[in-house]
Amino acid sequence: MSSTLAARIACLVTLAVAASANAQEKLRVGDPAPPITAAEWVQGDVTGIESGKVALVEFWATWCGPCKKSIPHLDALHERYAGKGLVIIGVSNEKPEIVKPFVKGRGSGMSYPVAVDQNDTTSTAWMKAAGQNGIPCAFLVTRDGKVAWIGHPADPAMDEAIPKLLAGKFDPALEKRAAPLLSAAERAAKQRNYREAYGHLDKVVEMDPRVFSSAVLARYELMLTGEKNVEAANEYLAEKIEGYAGDAITLAEIADALVNDPELKPRNLELAAAAAEGVRNAAPERAESLAVVAMVQYANGEVAEAIENQQQAWMLASPLEKAEYRRLLDIYRSNASRRPVTSR
Numbered sequence: 001m002s003s004t005l006a007a008r009i010a011c012l013v014t015l016a017v018a019a020s021a022n023a024q025e026k027l028r029v030g031d032p033a034p035p036i037t038a039a040e041w042v043q044g045d046v047t048g049i050e051s052g053k054v055a056l057v058e059f060w061a062t063w064c065g066p067c068k069k070s071i072p073h074l075d076a077l078h079e080r081y082a083g084k085g086l087v088i089i090g091v092s093n094e095k096p097e098i099v100k101p102f103v104k105g106r107g108s109g110m111s112y113p114v115a116v117d118q119n120d121t122t123s124t125a126w127m128k129a130a131g132q133n134g135i136p137c138a139f140l141v142t143r144d145g146k147v148a149w150i151g152h153p154a155d156p157a158m159d160e161a162i163p164k165l166l167a168g169k170f171d172p173a174l175e176k177r178a179a180p181l182l183s184a185a186e187r188a189a190k191q192r193n194y195r196e197a198y199g200h201l202d203k204v205v206e207m208d209p210r211v212f213s214s215a216v217l218a219r220y221e222l223m224l225t226g227e228k229n230v231e232a233a234n235e236y237l238a239e240k241i242e243g244y245a246g247d248a249i250t251l252a253e254i255a256d257a258l259v260n261d262p263e264l265k266p267r268n269l270e271l272a273a274a275a276a277e278g279v280r281n282a283a284p285e286r287a288e289s290l291a292v293v294a295m296v297q298y299a300n301g302e303v304a305e306a307i308e309n310q311q312q313a314w315m316l317a318s319p320l321e322k323a324e325y326r327r328l329l330d331i332y333r334s335n336a337s338r339r340p341v342t343s344r
Contacts, residue, residue, distance in 0.1 A: 027129035029148060029172045033057075033141040034125035036089065037118045040096045042103050044113020046087060054081075054165045055141040056088045058153055059127055062102040063094075067136040070153045071110050077162065078112040083318040084166050085143070088112035093123050140165060148172055167249040169211050178204045178212065185218075194227045209243065213250045216240050217257050225263055234268050241275050248282035251275045252292045259299045272296045287316035291325060298332055307332045 027034070036048045036057065049055045058074060060067035078088045089112070092099050096116045103114050117123055126132075126139060130150055140149040140161055148170055149161050164170035185200035201219040204212050216237075223233035237254070244250045258264060258272035276296040283289045290313035298306035310332055314325040 026131075027126065027147065029150065031147050033139070033145050033147050034122070034129070036091065036115060037121040037125075038091075038115035039118035040116045042096065042099050042114040042116060044089070044115075046089065046113045049089075049141055049145060050087060051145065052143050053085050053087045054143055054162070056086060056138055056153075056158075056162070057091060057126065057141065058088070058136055058138045059091050059093075059123060059132075060136045061092050061094055062098055064135050066154075070136045071106065074153060075109055075111055077159075079320065081162060081166060082112075083320040086162060086166060090114040091117055091122055091126075093117040093120050142170075143168070164211075169213065169249070171208065171211050174207050174211055178207060178215075182215070185215075189222055189226060192226065194222060197222060209240075210247060210250055213244075213253055217254065221261075221264060225265070230266060234271060237268075237271055238274070241271065241278060245278055246282050248279045248286075248289060251278040251282065252288065255279065255292050255296055259295055267299075269296065269300050273300065285316070287313040287318075287321070287325065289313075290316070291328070294328070294332065298335075303332060303336055307336065 033049055033055070038047075041047065049057070056074070056077070058070070060070070074088055074090070077086065082088075090110075092114070094116065099114065099116050103110055115122075127135075127137060130139070132150065136153050138149075138151060138153040138158060139147055140158065142148050142165060148165055149158060149172070151158060161170050181200045181204050185197045185204070188194075188197035188200065198219055201215045201222075204215045205219075209216070220233055220237045220240075223229050223236060227233075241251065241254060244254070252275070255272045255275035258268060258275065273296050276293045279289045279292045290309045294306040294308075294310035294313060297303075297309065307329065310325065310329045314322060314329050317325045
């Protein structure tokens with residue numbers, strides 16, 4: 001079993017285990033998120049958790065060393081995902097005259113909203129209710145206002161959960177149910193018992209194909225690089241791509257893996273192109289869709305077409321995302337004379 005396949009399955013297991021944490025506390029995963037009661041907002045144009053947005057609420061303090069180490073990471077998450085619907089809110093129970101100069105001194109390195117707690121009201125409703133005694137501590141909240149994850153902001157599981165939440169593909173209850181099946185699939189894959197591993201992964205996918213699209217890719221990789229049944233692997237994924245028609249987010253995930261995952265060899269760029277076309281059909285004239293199409297075209301050696309689509313994506317992108325779109329556009333332009341590559 002390849003290292004990336006092991007990591008792909010292990011990541012699914014980690015999220016599933018994390019989803020079952022804090023079951024004995026008053027504030028649990030799946031519960032409505034409490035309000036944020038602020039004595040003062042030090043920076044940011046929000047006043048609390050917004051409906052329709054994914055929230056990352058972190059409790060911290062200026063004197064806390066681990067909190068300071070988490071700030072650059074949170075700021076990077078803010079820069080990466082703010083345009084996609086993530087709102088990060090830092091909450092401190094210190095006095096405003098302590099928090100304000102600290103935040104100001106960080107400048108652009110701490111660009112997300114920061115609130116000062118009002119008489120520990122917010123800390124009590126979140127931290128104490130969830131049985132959390134140490135900081136930094138982060139809470140992830142779904143677009144419909146439910147607590148989805150609780151833990152340390154340096155935990156890789158948080159980073160894995162954020163894009164899933166933004167895509168509407170993180171369900172703590174399902175993750176918990178899937179945990180034993182995913183663990184069994186990992187054990188079977190290590191023993192090269194492919195039939196058993198496929199069976200466990202299929203049961204996970206049946207729970208919710210959209211939430212567990214990563215399990216689809218894990219099965220594809222196992223067929224491709226473990227069992228080395230290339231034809232069957234490609235037939236399996238082609239069928240799944242058809243089944244995900246209308247789901248731009250999952251199809252983009254599949255296209256990206258087919259193009260960029262070094263373990264998915266031999267690469268099948270025909271399948272990547274099919275997934276990218278599905279993205280375009282599901283969400284036409286969106287920056288994200290055009291960028292996926294451009295990525296696959298560039299991988300296929302269709303550089304002129306990739307440049308055209310990436311330029312349109314750059315023009316449509318939000319201000320926070322324009323720099324990354326432009327970076328890719330410049331790469332495509334710098335390789336305008338590239339010759340086509342073989343897709344298989």
